Amino acid sequence: MANRSAVLHAVNDLRIEERPIPAAGTGQVLVRVAAVGVCGSDVHYFEHGRIGSHLMRSPMILGHESAGHVVDVGEGVDPARIGQLVALEPGVPDRTCSECLAGRYNLCPNVVFLATPPVDGSMSQFVAFDASFAHVAPEGITAEQAAMAEPVSVAVWANRRGQVGPGDRVLVTGAGPIGNFVAQVARSFGASSVTISDLNPYRLAVARSMGFDARLPGEIEGEFDVAIECSGAAPVVLSSMRSLARAGRMVLVGMGADTAPIDVPVLQARELTVLGVFRYANCYPIALGLISSRKVDVLGVITHRFGLAESVRAMTLAHDEPESLKVVVEPQS
Amino acid sequence: MANRSAVLHAVNDLRIEERPIPAAGTGQVLVRVAAVGVCGSDVHYFEHGRIGSHLMRSPMILGHESAGHVVDVGEGVDPARIGQLVALEPGVPDRTCSECLAGRYNLCPNVVFLATPPVDGSMSQFVAFDASFAHVAPEGITAEQAAMAEPVSVAVWANRRGQVGPGDRVLVTGAGPIGNFVAQVARSFGASSVTISDLNPYRLAVARSMGFDARLPGEIEGEFDVAIECSGAAPVVLSSMRSLARAGRMVLVGMGADTAPIDVPVLQARELTVLGVFRYANCYPIALGLISSRKVDVLGVITHRFGLAESVRAMTLAHDEPESLKVVVEPQS
Amino acid sequence: MANRSAVLHAVNDLRIEERPIPAAGTGQVLVRVAAVGVCGSDVHYFEHGRIGSHLMRSPMILGHESAGHVVDVGEGVDPARIGQLVALEPGVPDRTCSECLAGRYNLCPNVVFLATPPVDGSMSQFVAFDASFAHVAPEGITAEQAAMAEPVSVAVWANRRGQVGPGDRVLVTGAGPIGNFVAQVARSFGASSVTISDLNPYRLAVARSMGFDARLPGEIEGEFDVAIECSGAAPVVLSSMRSLARAGRMVLVGMGADTAPIDVPVLQARELTVLGVFRYANCYPIALGLISSRKVDVLGVITHRFGLAESVRAMTLAHDEPESLKVVVEPQS
């Protein structure tokens, strides 16, 4: 039986290849993957072959936003799990280091993260995965929705780090999939207002249709308690922090800038806090709950779906098609 | 009876003048000032006539690190306070705004702060001051020690914002009076190690004599949980944050830079937090306790003392004399 | 011009009397009161003449959940406030003590709280009140809704102390007005589930109609992350804490018990936290926002309205009429 996978060989060289179906090892489940979201990092590897110091040295399967059904279990895993729809939390930490023991497993130096060289991703028909990081999806959601637990977890974590809560006025810069989810999660956390900005009119329109105050960057008014930067543009850090009220918090989610200037007198006079975020920890159950309860609408963010054979198209679409948000690959079709 | 005061008329034009002795208003105490520490901000007004947007438009008495004895009380203040040695917390907030009600009175937009234009400072023989911000000094400390509650409060606040605690490895950049006090307070908060850096060999030697690991900036080794920047040099922000461990915190105390670059990938990958600080809130009692218990040695930081007539010398000394730390003016002598 | 007021003279002796219309003092507004909610504490004074150590020694006007329109301002208050609909935060602290400066003004030992002996309440046609504690109501809400900011603030504070947030399973014991608001606020804070219990079938039905899992005390199942006790029954403390998951929090809102037993081995083995709450601090703006945005439905909790002349009926109704929740007195009718 085949295990067709989307394997990146080099820049712009993504091939569908047959790989062996892996066996579920000790503590693992074997998952028949039903949906894999395309993340900006997948596109970045496709276009550049690297992300910062993470350099591809050999062919790598892409994909890390995935969900599917358990079809087998390894030693030590309850066979009753067979049949479950699971969302795969893609970074499995070593559980032993001081970061893990402190509950910050996202900072584990030995984490094994899907589709981060040299680790293969999950854009395959089958993947063997750590059973405790294969989170059971709540009743009533689809695999596609469950796969979105990954970017929604990014959004949950960003909101947690920024301590978003009732009464907060939140600014989200960037209305792509992450920015959109960050805005939705901010609302579910009780934010009293959420403003979202982008240059892309389609993405603004989607955000506006979800009830957000969506604006072009130059049209942002007022002051905010929390700014969550999801665009990756360095100058936005400076302009966003200057829009913060006293005791405001600024969360940097977007990647891209190497350095970014901050306004020191403003940081000091208003006692701002600037927070870096890296992936997420302990967020999957909350993300799945938000998806299941419809507090976060993920279907409204998925704009395109492709079969595995169309993976190349899935990678290029984000850049070619301004009227897009999240793209999902369906390995079984 | 006269009230000799150190009045700044213009850049480099500091005069000793007689002002009327103020009356203690409602809720105030009249204090015979015994000691006033010279702060970098006093020197900055003396040399530039302004600090950022705070521009002197008329003559202003300098000084805000002060202590002395209560000699009279206004309406509503217990006459038993007469005779008390008090340390004056120099910023009296409006107590009514949302920042004050939230306990962040240091961020009160209507704060009245000594020696910040157009408010006169306390480098006078007598000053009338809000009774509840005139903190009773613990038994056994001198006015000079009590006056140091101001810069020690800056240090307490910086350590609190940085959540310095047991087990933390702390880096303090800048070994001037503030940096020195920040290092001492870090130790009293339980930091497991404190490294302090400066270019000035005298200041390093003083820090070393107090038991700190004192080093030239280029000789800093290892990683830190908290970095407290007290030098005001923008490039130090970047180098310090790169020396932080995962989940590290960076506190910006030093003023001077307008913008400073931060390393975004490092901020994100290690989930660092960068915190601005502005003065302090609710720190005077703790600062006085640290001084009184000798957990913070303030006498070891005071290197020069002058009478009021020598105030000009007190202002210029910091720049002329590398072998100096804190300078104190004694208005009664 | 008269100022008719509901004055409690002794147990069960509530009289409508004409009092002089007060003048707006310095920093005050004069408010024509439009709505006053009846609180359990009003009823308790009516029935017992005291609450714990707070003993009525002279006639006292009842009422502290109030809103109305500004009709005059005292010295130092912007005359533009005339005409505003304001919700009166009933406890005005001294703003000077260490609790106030720390942001815990609800714990101010010198707080002046409406309808707490010997301070008169606001069940009057006119009341002069601290301008900064007379919170402007958002556009589009009525005085009656604005008056509910008081019990909703109690609910906000209880949820804050219990750190209710996304993912939490919350149990609220007691479905009276406070319990109902606590449940609604928990939901607005992102709680993933809210269960509410009471013996009163009417109150359970109201809660159920609002979407809560409403149950008789004996029918509670499952475990909870936060339990918020609003019934005041001592045994509920023990049963609720035993239903908490590891790291759970128990908030005691309900008054009545002098002592209550806690289960020490359970408290320890699960590392529970038991939190007392006293009124609220910095909650009115959030409460008004929740009411204005309809995240908290206050009209669904107000079951009875009376004119001032019917105040006695307003006091006795809660005990006589099981099919009641919040009662509002309208001083102008």
Add this chain to the structure above:
Amino acid sequence: MANRSAVLHAVNDLRIEERPIPAAGTGQVLVRVAAVGVCGSDVHYFEHGRIGSHLMRSPMILGHESAGHVVDVGEGVDPARIGQLVALEPGVPDRTCSECLAGRYNLCPNVVFLATPPVDGSMSQFVAFDASFAHVAPEGITAEQAAMAEPVSVAVWANRRGQVGPGDRVLVTGAGPIGNFVAQVARSFGASSVTISDLNPYRLAVARSMGFDARLPGEIEGEFDVAIECSGAAPVVLSSMRSLARAGRMVLVGMGADTAPIDVPVLQARELTVLGVFRYANCYPIALGLISSRKVDVLGVITHRFGLAESVRAMTLAHDEPESLKVVVEPQS
């Protein structure tokens, strides 16, 4: 080669038996145990055969406060560890459950804890143990000191849960080994004062010689910000909480009571927080640092030392000898 061990067969029936020397399994180190502190729980099993629901059903080796030298390593462990002095953190969690992932591994439902039925303890000449929970002792401390990292970790955790910090006035009830260490740790955390109470004059004298304000329970005066209950006597909960200032915290360390009454009006009016503690998480490195830096004096608390053959005497001494604190068993002598 033998592995003499102190095996509890039944109440009062502790025997020294030879057991096989275990092999270091995967991820384990084999430790030649040099020192084992006797804990109240060991004595409790010796006297009662159970602690609460933890019932001995078969013979069990006692002891969980232990340190020794690594003499062999299992698969996956660096052989360079051979020769290290290590302190054994006795509870190894499953690292997989939600509590572990959240950093609360002390609440792991699947924790394997030394000398908790049916798990054997470490009062043996050799023990095989999880390598990552075998913490390397800092240079310059002895095995006996390293073994004390266990009760010192209890003290660190209690202080953390109680958020003890600079400015806090701390009351410790109970001056046994745990109470003594709690007091010492509170001081190292920056507490401004530490009062400790007990009925035992010897224990008070030891505490007094360490610089604490040591008093009989009836002689406690003043108010406290944090009370840490280490006596296990239920009535102390009530009296201690009544001595707390507003916003005070009460930490329950001492075991023994099933239920304890709390004062609800006091809990509410002062907004107290009552916190249960269960063992500790992420405290060993800090505890070892405190011991190594002499901020916590453990030698001053160890009053008796016995060879393994005298284990019975080690168990009975605490009850027989009022002039005792911590007892250490040395398995190699």
